[in-house]
């Protein structure tokens with residue numbers, strides 16, 4: 001798909017209401033967003049503005065209350081739980097603020113688990129080795145998360161997120177727990193992935209410096225996308 | 230890959246893993262020891278019956294096989310049996326229970342030795358005085374007795390005059406006259422053993438004895454031995470079933486608790502798996518596999534432990550109990566622990582499978 005073709009992600013009138021006991025929380029109040037293939041987008045906004053919720057819906061972890069979400073032609077709103085599970089396996093990779101590696105598995109097995117769940121054979125091919133070299137973690141693969149630094153864990157998490165060639169990489173405050181040095185490493189990596197491999201990336205961040213790595217910045221407030229912050 | 234996760238999860242909380250497997254193992258040991266004791270003790274009883282050397286047994290009317298408590302056969306029946314065709318030797322015994330599962334056997338040393346080929350004395354020799362008792366090696370070991378030791382039963386003190394190799398009828402022997410008089414059974418027998426001139430005359434001899442003593446219970450040795458089984462010990466089967474039921478329940482509780490805490494502490498990990506695209510079935514299967522590993526490891530440990538209980542029984546109470554290893558029951562006991570364990574994993578597994586991934590991942 002080219003820049004002028006149908007967008008990779010097409011969100012229209014997306015609403016999400018959480019029910020907490022007797023209270024309804026409106027996390028998303030009508031979001032419209034289009035993302036072209038190969039874009040690197042930063043999403044910024046105050047805490048509680050619905051950024052993570054938007055990601056969970058894009059990633060098929062949560063269902064929308066109203067509106068439509070098209071990813072690569074698939075309509076997420078019309079999908080069953082099983083179909084959304086399939087989307088998670090094939091179309092998206094998640095990176096979280098808290099790394100979220102499986103603590104009992106080695107770095108390599110964490111990546112292998114993502115391949116296993118997606119039903120893919122374990123990568124040993126050139127692309128995978130190159131990516132690990134690019135991420136600078138090739139020599140740390142045998143370690144478990146607890147003996148890796150935060151920066152190393154996040155780089156492994158990125159490797160895990162892209163190993164199945166997802167259409168979209170969703171990174172929720174990937175540098176939120178990192179010092180500036182490691183933040184820079186991770187941000188440069190994401191830019192490299194975007195530039196060299198054409199990886200489409202959506203990244204939530206609080207940090208304007210981090211947002212500056214993206215092509216485009218989307219601002220959110222109170223469950224909506226706003227033009228001027 | 231899924232197995233790597235299962236093994237690493239179990240290793241990660243190895244104390245919990247070990248304790249859970251141990252608890253499952255103890256259940257398995259309980260079942261196997263009980264079964265081993267039942268089989269072993271009955272088997273040993275059979276061997277001792279075989280050791281008498283008889284071909285036919287004569288028991289009084291209306292008595293049970295296990296537990297010889299009365300002595301209602303008049304001694305003249307013995308004289309009568311001796312005159313029947315094909316009968317080479319006949320000897321009578323009088324049995325007196327002395328508490329617990331133990332009994333003392335009154336024998337006529339001469340005819341009993343003829344029939345059985347005679348005791349092999351490890352120490353001492355046959356009766357000399359009226360307060361002499363002959364015991365077998367197991368009884369001697371269990372009660373720390375040797376030739377010349379005094380031992381108390383039937384409200385009297387007895388002197389050990391001889392220690393014999395085990396395997397012939399019983400563990401403690403007195404002159405038959407002494408047992409009869411002390412138990413108010415003078416001139417009465419509990420049982421008569423018959424040895425034939427030729428083994429192939431068995432059918433003819435059986436018919437003759439049955440014909441001559443119509444009210445009595447007449448068995449060939451093989452018939453008699455086939456009656457010494459778990460099925461014929463009142464309540465034993467029920468007892469085994471109760472222990473199995475308890476094992477299932479305890480296995481259920483142990484695994485339930487273990488897996489329930491595992492699921493609670495793995496909220497985030499389950500969320501991660503789901504974010505990677507794992508289905509509820511995948512999450513459930515991780516827990517089920519962990520449970521199967523626990524149950525199988527526990528069962529294996531439980532089987533090994535039964536060698537320990539057998540050693541302890543052989544060492545401390547060889548005169549009262551015998552435990553054998555019964556490999557036929559290994560799969561049964563394993564299945565029992567597996568059943569309890571899988572039931573225990575059901576609810577935690579269901580809880581994990583339907584857990585909301587977002588809530589787990591939201592605590593940023």
Ligand SMILES: Nc1ncnc2c1ncn2[C@@H]1O[C@H](COP(=O)(O)OP(=O)(O)O)[C@@H](O)[C@H]1O
Pocket residue numbers: 018019020025026027045046047048049050051052053054587588591
């Ligand atoms: N699982 C949940 N249940 C109920 N309310 C939630 C849940 N997750 C988020 N919310 C609420 O939805 C709103 C948006 O949250 P979130 O998407 O996490 O925002 P952000 O990532 O921008 O901080 C907040 O008011 C938050 O309290």
Ligand SMILES: [Mg+2]
Pocket residue numbers: 051052053172593
């Ligand atoms: Mg958030």
